[in-house]
Amino acid sequence: MELKNFTADNITQAYLDAINGEQGRYLWRGEEVWTKEKAENWLEGVLSDPNQEIYAIYRGDTHIGNIKVAIDIKNRCCGYGRLMWKSGKGEGTEALRMMVNHVFNTFTNIDLITDMAASENIASIVSNLKAGMSILGFWRDKLYIGGKRMDGIPVGITRREWEKWQDKGSEVLERWEMNF
Numbered sequence: 001m002e003l004k005n006f007t008a009d010n011i012t013q014a015y016l017d018a019i020n021g022e023q024g025r026y027l028w029r030g031e032e033v034w035t036k037e038k039a040e041n042w043l044e045g046v047l048s049d050p051n052q053e054i055y056a057i058y059r060g061d062t063h064i065g066n067i068k069v070a071i072d073i074k075n076r077c078c079g080y081g082r083l084m085w086k087s088g089k090g091e092g093t094e095a096l097r098m099m100v101n102h103v104f105n106t107f108t109n110i111d112l113i114t115d116m117a118a119s120e121n122i123a124s125i126v127s128n129l130k131a132g133m134s135i136l137g138f139w140r141d142k143l144y145i146g147g148k149r150m151d152g153i154p155v156g157i158t159r160r161e162w163e164k165w166q167d168k169g170s171e172v173l174e175r176w177e178m179n180f
């Protein structure tokens, strides 16, 4: 798998179907339907913002998902969001690991990478944990998705944890899988 720069060519029908479909309801768009034009305007905003980066995730020549990061300079941390629509087992996790490595290696002043998953978004929570994130807390009724309130589960990894994960990742994962 490979992370490439996301360009306007990556706004395909497959991407629009994913973002407007069941998978996309966990993202920021809410109930809004995304047209190609809306997606292009949004992408322009992302690409012109020096604190945001967006990657297209490829398996070989096939574009299977996206991952976006937003740097918060003041708090020296970074948020992210992912959408996978053709992923096979483990690929969302692998994309996240690649993004975490890229961010910590590139932005040496970033100490924390963090996101908030909906409590019902099991694929997100599991893949975050498998990528080395920890659950940081619990935010009751934080999110409104598909017409209902859901709890928010903040997840994240600090630079120190990532450094340890580099050495001990598979060991930690084995322990975690035994307990899950």
Ligand SMILES: CC(C)(COP(=O)(O)OP(=O)(O)OC[C@H]1O[C@@H](n2cnc3c(N)ncnc32)[C@H](O)[C@@H]1OP(=O)(O)O)[C@@H](O)C(=O)NCCC(=O)NCCS
Pocket: 023, 024, 026, 027, 081, 082, 083, 084, 085, 087, 088, 089, 090, 091, 092, 093, 094, 115, 116, 117, 118, 121, 122, 123, 124, 126, 127
């Ligand atoms: C979240 C998302 C990026 C994960 O990508 P993915 O390719 O499915 O991730 P992975 O296959 O690496 O990991 C998902 C894990 O969750 C597990 N899982 C999924 N649904 C599950 C369920 N209901 N119960 C238990 N485990 C579940 C999978 O089995 C897999 O674990 P495994 O590898 O041990 O089998 C993808 O589902 C997606 O794009 N969702 C819509 C957008 C979204 O939710 N983005 C995140 C917002 S916080």
